[in-house]
Amino acid sequence: GENVEQHPSTLSVQEGDSAVIKCTYSDSASNYFPWYKQELGKGPQLIIDIRSNVGEKKDQRIAVTLNKTAKHFSLHITETQPEDSAVYFCAASMVSTDNQFYFGTGTSLTVIP
Amino acid sequence: NAGVTQTPKFQVLKTGQSMTLQCAQDMNHNSMYWYRQDPGMGLRLIYYSASEGTTDKGEVPNGYNVSRLNKREFSLRLESAAPSQTSVYFCASTRSGSRETQYFGPGTRLLVL
Numbered sequence: 001g002e003n004v005e006q007h008p009s010t011l012s013v014q015e016g017d018s019a020v021i022k023c024t025y026s027d028s029a030s031n032y033f034p035w036y037k038q039e040l041g042k043g044p045q046l047i048i049d050i051r052s053n054v055g056e057k058k059d060q061r062i063a064v065t066l067n068k069t070a071k072h073f074s075l076h077i078t079e080t081q082p083e084d085s086a087v088y089f090c091a092a093s094m095v096s097t098d099n100q101f102y103f104g105t106g107t108s109l110t111v112i113p
Numbered sequence: 114n115a116g117v118t119q120t121p122k123f124q125v126l127k128t129g130q131s132m133t134l135q136c137a138q139d140m141n142h143n144s145m146y147w148y149r150q151d152p153g154m155g156l157r158l159i160y161y162s163a164s165e166g167t168t169d170k171g172e173v174p175n176g177y178n179v180s181r182l183n184k185r186e187f188s189l190r191l192e193s194a195a196p197s198q199t200s201v202y203f204c205a206s207t208r209s210g211s212r213e214t215q216y217f218g219p220g221t222r223l224l225v226l
Contacts, residue, residue: 001172009153032212043117043203043217044156089155093211099144099163100171101211105155 002027004092006104013080014112021107023090024072030092033073034101035064038087047088048075080111115139117218119204125224126194134189134221136204144207145187146215147171147179149200156203162187163210194225 003026013019023033031052036044050057050064050073057064061080066073077084090104120135138145143164148156148171158171160179168179176198178190187206191198202221207213 006155034215036215036217041220043205043219045217046214049214095210095212099161099169099210100158101146101215103156105153 001100002030002092002094002098002102004090004102004104006090006107008107009105010108010110012110012112015080015082017080019075019077019080019084019109019111021075021088021090021109022072023074023092023104024070025092025102026071027092027094028068028071029094030102032093032095033064033066034091034093035075036089036091038089038106040086044089077109080109082111082113085109085111117204117206117216119202119218119221121221122219123222123224125226126191127226128195130194131190131192132194132223133191134202134204134223135186136188136218137186138204138206138216139185140206140208140216141184142206142216143184143209144211145181146205146207147177147187147189148203148205149173149198150203150220151200159189159202191223194223196225199223199225 034049038044063076091101146161147159162181204218
């Protein structure tokens with residue numbers, strides 16, 4: 001099956017700085033890559049996703065980039081705010097051949113005011 | 114619209130006891146999933162149901178059984194709980210397989226003594 005690796009496991013940034021979280025995947029058949037944010041005591045919530053026919057997607061302060069050749073994708077958060085502090089998970093899935101999502105191990109982001 | 118609901122929120126079991134975790138969604142979704150979340154290991158898939166009437170094993174199915182009771186409900190049963198099953202359990206659903214946004218419930222925290 002698919003193997004998704006995520007780095008770093010913890011990340012601390014000053015408020016206003018940017019944060020970057022990187023994931024790699026192993027199966028070139030993966031074609032859907034969602035990112036989730038999990039706040040303490042809650043379930044993960046989708047914040048942005050990208051499909052393999054797109055190289056970059058942006059939503060306000062959040063962007064995701066995908067490099068299919070290198071099999072990696074990244075989450076970029078600009079102008080970080082304290083409320084961005086949470087655990088972030090990347091995931092990959094092979095739409096049309098598999099009904100499963102494969103998750104990275106998570107990144108705990110702390111934004112220091 | 115409650116989304117995905119899970120009961121109970123918290124449970125303590127003794128080794129060997131059995132219990133059923135309940136999950137329901139009111140979004141008319143076809144696919145439902147059960148994950149466990151352990152520190153440093155991200156979300157690992159236990160079982161999933163791509164559509165009503167079907168269930169499939171995920172990465173860590175041993176010690177668990179599932180029932181897709183109807184389109185709305187997907188339960189997870191521990192027949193004989195073990196301390197290794199201490200974890201936080203999340204139920205999730207998507208409109209159709211792994212091509213869509215996955216919505217998570219709030220989680221059930223299980224402690225097996």
